[in-house]
Amino acid sequence: MTNMRQEDGTIDAGGHPVVIGAGALGALNKRIGHLDPSACFILGDENTLHHCLPELLAMVPRLRDAETIGVPAGEASKSLPVCSDIWQHLTTRAADRSSMLVCLGGGVVTDLGGFIAATYKRGIRCIHVPTTVMGMVDAAIGGKTGIDVGGVKNMVGVFHDPVSVHVHVPFLRSLGKRELLNGVAEMIKHGLVRDADHYHALREAPLHDLDALIPLVERSAALKADVVREDPREAGPRKQLNFGHTIGHGIEAYSWEGGRSALLHGEAVAVGMICEAWLSWRKDLLDRESNDLIAQHLLSMFKPFRIQGGEDHRIIELMRNDKKNNAGQFRFALLTGIGSVKVDVPITAAQVQEALEHYRLLVREP
Ligand SMILES: NC(=O)c1ccc[n+]([C@@H]2O[C@H](COP(=O)([O-])OP(=O)(O)OC[C@H]3O[C@@H](n4cnc5c(N)ncnc54)[C@H](O)[C@@H]3O)[C@@H](O)[C@H]2O)c1
Ligand SMILES: [Zn+2]
Numbered sequence: 001m002t003n004m005r006q007e008d009g010t011i012d013a014g015g016h017p018v019v020i021g022a023g024a025l026g027a028l029n030k031r032i033g034h035l036d037p038s039a040c041f042i043l044g045d046e047n048t049l050h051h052c053l054p055e056l057l058a059m060v061p062r063l064r065d066a067e068t069i070g071v072p073a074g075e076a077s078k079s080l081p082v083c084s085d086i087w088q089h090l091t092t093r094a095a096d097r098s099s100m101l102v103c104l105g106g107g108v109v110t111d112l113g114g115f116i117a118a119t120y121k122r123g124i125r126c127i128h129v130p131t132t133v134m135g136m137v138d139a140a141i142g143g144k145t146g147i148d149v150g151g152v153k154n155m156v157g158v159f160h161d162p163v164s165v166h167v168h169v170p171f172l173r174s175l176g177k178r179e180l181l182n183g184v185a186e187m188i189k190h191g192l193v194r195d196a197d198h199y200h201a202l203r204e205a206p207l208h209d210l211d212a213l214i215p216l217v218e219r220s221a222a223l224k225a226d227v228v229r230e231d232p233r234e235a236g237p238r239k240q241l242n243f244g245h246t247i248g249h250g251i252e253a254y255s256w257e258g259g260r261s262a263l264l265h266g267e268a269v270a271v272g273m274i275c276e277a278w279l280s281w282r283k284d285l286l287d288r289e290s291n292d293l294i295a296q297h298l299l300s301m302f303k304p305f306r307i308q309g310g311e312d313h314r315i316i317e318l319m320r321n322d323k324k325n326n327a328g329q330f331r332f333a334l335l336t337g338i339g340s341v342k343v344d345v346p347i348t349a350a351q352v353q354e355a356l357e358h359y360r361l362l363v364r365e366p
Contacts, residue, residue, distance in 0.1 A: 133183020248272025
């Protein structure tokens with residue numbers, strides 16, 4: 001069921017609304033007025049406080065008295081020591097249960113800030129204002145929060161719905177190209193699993209042109225909201241979004257090992273989508289032309305990733321550690337066409353290896 005976007009740009013993501021488009025920050029200002037918190041705190045990282053905060057304060061006058069809390073940019077901030085600093089900071093500033101946290105940033109800031117809001121004094125309200133493509137179309141929507149412990153990503157976390165999410169795409173102006181494409185990989189996934197028109201529009205769009213990107217980011221945010229509304233606590237349908245992620249997570253973890261050049265999540269998912277589209281074809285679910293189109297498209301966007309022939313077993317081992325996979329076998333979300341997906345398709349380790357071999361052939365140097 002497709003989400004109806006109301007005239008003011010609001011869509012329902014189940015546990016919270018997502019306000020998208022030109023009115024997003026105006027709506028944030030109004031909402032803060034209604035909520036009337038005892039105090040507002042703005043959490044950001046060094047980049048978002050520099051690039052996005054001035055525009056936020058200009059467009060949301062009710063935040064002008066808010067205190068800002070800055071964390072270093074990067075995944076390392078999703079950690080217990082950083083949480084501890086923020087909890088203590090909030091205590092020093094006498095933040096009480098009717099205080100509110102506004103999380104201004106990418107997935108790191110919204111995951112971390114959501115977790116802080118869920119836990120400080122047994123829970124305070126938070127609002128997400130995503131500033132990366134990844135944040136706008138994925139991380140900020142759906143109420144999943146988390147931090148990393150002992151090198152394991154998202155090991156500790158809870159579901160904590162924000163009061164609302166406000167997607168103001170012009171924040172992307174200052175985002176680097178690599179980070180932009182990182183999030184576009186998730187948008188491509190949204191099209192591939194749910195919306196063929198969206199996929200083809202993304203394939204044809206000049207991605208460096210923010211004006212062209214705005215409606216596409218908004219469409220992807222709406223698609224993510226749809227899936228979350230159908231399945232707020234990941235009981236089933238949300239598994240559709242795992243397309244590209246089963247092998248992608250293995251590739252991502254592998255890229256962090258032994259001095260390899262670490263891939264961003266979306267870059268690893270792009271490799272995963274090429275492998276998993278091929279598996280979809282191999283399982284007679286997807287036609288050959290669609291598979292070729294997807295592979296060609298993703299290879300034209302992302303640099304090839306080199307996997308040594310003898311190391312597939314390591315990627316498969318890392319896939320087994322992923323919380324989504326049971327010990328014995330892999331269950332994939334595979335494409336049944338461009339724009340449709342089938343979940344829980346069983347795949348063996350030998351088939352994963354064939355898919356990796358296929359990718360290796362595609363990117364081999366002449
Ligand atoms: N909760 C979920 O459902 C969910 C979903 C997907 C990803 N995530 C999490 O999201 C995180 C990744 O998010 P991300 O890719 O947004 O990374 P990120 O938050 O680290 O942002 C990437 C980089 O861009 C910078 N940046 C952010 N906005 C900017 C802007 N407008 N201009 C200039 N620089 C800007 C940041 O400072 C950072 O250096 C991971 O920790 C991942 O686990 C969570
Ligand atoms: Zn992802």
